[in-house]
Amino acid sequence: MLRNRRTELLTAFVLVAPFLAVYGWLFLYPTFQMIEMTFLKAPLIGEGKWAGFANYAKMFRDPVMRIAVLNTAYFVLLTVIPGTIVALSIALMVRRLKGFMQSLILAAFFLPYVLPVTVVYVLWDWMTNLQFGMLQGPIALIAGEPTNIWRTTGWFMPGAAILTIWWTNGFSILLFLAGLRNIPAELYEAAELDGATRWQMFTRVTFPLLWPVTVLCLTIQLILQLKIFDQVYLFAQGGQTRATMVMVQYIYEQAFQKNNGGYSATIALALFVIVLAFSLFQFQVLRVRSVK
Incomplete structure (x- = not known):
């Protein structure tokens, strides 16, 4: 039995070793290198001088860093929960369609997700153009006049958030639709026989059974939106x-x-810690909710 156990362990190690080697080479080693760089005053490539915790002290005093953190947090608030609610609402509506019409509408909502950011940038730059943009009508109703939202600080982040929800929600819609299809129809039939309204069916049947999918969508969106860069960089x-x-x-x-x-490695490490902390927090929320 001991010999068989050793054989199993050796076989398992041989099978896992290629993955561990690649993972260590492509992730762990660069991560340790980045952590080491946070203690150096160094260029991006080349030797550096030991600086201790100077980069960390600079980061906490840096006013631009505070602006970047607040803007990132603001963008997350504008996109993660609202985007998930929009995706769930669309999935509930698409689910009521049948056959070819359902496939057509689902494809229309998913199409933006496959577009590269440069195409998204050109489309939205054209639609919000101050002279001929088709979205300047709704913008003028809200702002009182045609407005270049990408050159107006108060409009920039909400505009980027709406763009991002339109662009990335297709994947969340697919996840919610898959979750809805896994809910047995018998549960709705039983609820209908008991006289439940549609809202009661949603709150007592649909949403509790969709909770794992909801947390998954929230976690994916949170990680993606904390790393926001492309659309902000292009439009700014x-x-x-x-x-x-x-x-x-x-x-x-x-x-x-x-x-x-x-210094850039220090900021990158701070972002890594933030993403990891929020991901673990949401995982804990899911675990506690599942236990209940």
């Missing part, structure tokens, strides 16, 4: 980049534009 070009700065954009600026490898 030539404008007030400091006022709309987000964390990944600040990392990019410090690393590739100012060649501050040590």
